[in-house]
Amino acid sequence: MTEEDEEQFRRESAPRKYTLRERWADYRADVKRNRPKGAKARLRAWMDADAVDWGIRVAIVFLFIGGSYSLYINGVAYGWWHAWGEKPTVAATTTPAARPSPSASSEPAMSGGYEIGPDGVLVRPAEHAASTYTKPELPDEAKENTERGAELAAEHYLALLTYAWNTGDTQPFADMSNPDSNFANSYIGRINSLYSNGWEYGNSSSVTHILRVKPMEPDGSGVPEGTILVKFRIASVDGTSCYGTRITSRTGEYESTLSFLMTWVDGRWQETQGKMISDDE
Incomplete structure (x- = not known):
């Protein structure tokens, strides 16, 4: 035996690789070979079945009928088609009522518990209105050209500044100030600037200690004749302020040193210079 004969023998005797695809092809070919020829022969072969095959066939038929009937019932219920024998009629339809257009809410717009006014600024609470603050009255003793008069006039000047913060009325404060006072x-x-777009309430300042009351020598420029230095300690609270729709509340008390040069002009005291230094600075 030559080498070629031996190789051919090995190929022929090796086990055949039988794939699933080849098995399916062989099965289809076998079915075609064994299929009866002619319609009558095929019908006779189909009828020639055992009880199990007939039971499966009957079950399949009933499942098909049940599914079709269920689809028909659902179609009638959902309006996909009309019931068998029913003649559709044209029913009178009514035009749905027009939906009313939304109207502007009667409730005022709010922000952080505050009502927003027509100008876009939060409305100041009525209980803290500017009208609830009384304009300070100048004490009679503050109308005298004395050191005590200058001291009381300086305290009154501070009260006017507090009144201006709480009401926006700066005119009384300006009337007691020198026009050139920085x-x-x-x-x-x-x-x-604050009251052009907001408001403030709860601002307060009170004198806690008198540090100095001293007549000043005139220098011909910043210190006019008849000027007295008044220096004291004050305790202040900034209160609540609004600018636009922004609220700032500072209720903590802090202390400062406040100095005024009070000058006697035309029979009354007038602030010429002032300086406030907070302890936090």
Whole structure:
């Protein structure tokens, strides 16, 4: 035996790789070979079945009928088609009532518990309205050209500043200030800016200690004749302020040192210079 004969023998005797696809092809070919020829022969072969095969066939038929009937019932219920023998009629339809357009709410717009006014600024609470603050009255002794008069006038001047913060009325404070006072002009500008778009309430300042009351020598420029230095300690609370829709509340008390140069002008005391230094600075 040559090598070629031996190789061919090995190939022929090796086990055949029988894939699933090849098995299915062989099965289909076998079915076709064994299928009866002609319609009558096929019908006779189909009828020639045992009880199990007939039971499976009957069950399949009943399942098909039940599924079809269920689909028919659901279709009638959901309006997909009309019931058998029913003639559709044209029913009178009514035009649905027009949905009313939403109207503006009668409730005021709110922000953080505050009502928003028509100008976009939070409405100031009525219990803290500017009208609830009384304009301070100048004591009679503060109308005298004495050191005590200057001291009381300085305390009254501080009260006018507090009144301006709480009401926005800076005119009484300005009337007791020298037009060239940087201290007064600074506070008047800040208060007017706040009240142009907001408000404030709960601001307070009170004198706790008198540190100095001393007549000053005139220098011909910043210190006019008839000027007295009044220096004291004060305790203050900034209160609650609003600018637009922003609320800031500072209820903690802090202390400062406040100094005024009070000048006697035309029979009354007038603030010429002022300086406030907070302990926190």
